[in-house]
Amino acid sequence: MSYDALLVVSFGGPEGPDDVMPFLRNVLRGRDVPEDRVVEVARQYDRFGGVSPLNGHNRALIAAIEADLASHGPALPVYWGNRNWHPMLADTVAAMAEDGVRRALAFVTSAYGGYSGCRQYLEDIEAARSAVGAAAPVIDKLRLYFNHPGFVEPLADQLRAARADAGPDSPVLFSAHSVPVSAAKSSPYEEQLRTTARLVAARAGVAESDWQLVFQSRSGSPSVPWLEPDVRDALAALAPDHDAVVVAPIGFTSDHMEVRFDLDTQAAETARQLGLRMVRAGTPGTDPRFVEMVRQLVSERLGPERPGSERLSAGGAVWPDRCPPGCCPAPARRPARPVGSGT
Structure with a gap:
């Protein structure tokens, strides 16, 4: 076409x-x-x-x-x-x-x-x-x-550099925007995040036991369950046993407001209060x-006649060009997301 x-x-x-x-x-x-x-x-x-x-x-x-x-x-x-x-x-x-x-x-x-x-x-x-x-x-x-190599490999290089700064044994928190649990259950969002985290960690030489997926930027009513743990809660859990931690924002393609404020400002302040050195990995950017x-x-x-038209994956199935009918339905009541999102 x-x-x-x-x-x-x-x-x-x-x-x-x-x-x-x-x-x-x-x-x-x-x-x-x-x-x-x-x-x-x-x-x-x-x-x-x-x-x-x-x-x-x-x-x-x-x-x-x-x-x-x-x-x-x-x-x-x-x-x-x-x-x-x-x-x-x-x-x-x-x-x-x-x-x-x-x-x-x-x-x-x-x-x-x-x-x-x-x-x-x-x-x-x-x-x-x-x-x-x-x-x-x-x-x-x-x-x-x-799971495209052009997304995964820059994230892995950024993580490798950040971990070299923080220390080779520093735990890694892969961070992404939280969403209501109900929305996560009706979409591939969390599964895809975990796929990216595994691929990035493997390429950066981070053992599976040394990383976890965390979330940030939740909003809306406290009575509505959202994906957890929050990045700041995860920092608090790590502080007693570690001197430094790497936070890698795999949920974002650039260092926009939710990275600059939610991580570089809020999460970094939490880490300082805990006596924990936080090193933030970069995003793909340009x-x-x-x-x-x-x-x-x-x-x-x-089309296949075009040079470079191979459907590439760093691991796992290539996502189809068009999503399945009915996937990722709109929530019945959409809570406000923190603004500045780059998603």
Whole structure:
């Protein structure tokens, strides 16, 4: 099948103090969130001048993708649309239609399945297409890449470097965004995270007994069970027996707000209070292997005649191009997620 554009789709984030509250209103639209909670989250952005790192990371990633496609092909223009802040997805789809794009592939900055990480992006893409109307291009989302070598190998190198800093026997906490347990049961999210953790740990030389999967950034009613343990609780459990720990945010593709605040600020402060040295591993960002992965995912969708179209996996089955019908249903009541998410 032929395509004439690539669309990068992400969460979006504010780029100045005046953007913060409008951005939060977009994220929380339709959700019953107390105003004091909204103000509390806004203060998190104030610590960073009202700027989320996410849009800057995406600009750098898109520039790298454009350069990679220009060097190796396929020669596709790259567009960018966000779910919650400018450039808004509907505006971008409208621009694509005006440029004559008829069929595009979408790369989403979320590696895992689940409602928030996959299906909601599909819904938002279709909502944007509906807003544009009959001229809107067909947009096919690229497959999940949680076990693609271009995602796993940069994470493993980052973990290896962080563990060398912390100490060769330091335990590793693989961190990802928590979700309600009910949502986890109806999606492949947790299973895919554990697959990534095993693959990354094996490549970085971390024994299975030396790592665990933990979660961060939970929100919503305390009465609703979410995936645990929380990263800060896990730090407290490790402190009596260890001097240092590595936290590796495998749930994220870049060092955006949920890494910078939830880990580098909150979790790091918890570690200091516990007398525990915390070393945080990096994310793929614009690692050349991650950029190449995007090109490879595009090539595999163009068909077997395209060079580099092999369906690669670092371990385990390659996820299908289209998710099974009915997977990852929307929760009946969607609790507010912490904003600044890069999923």
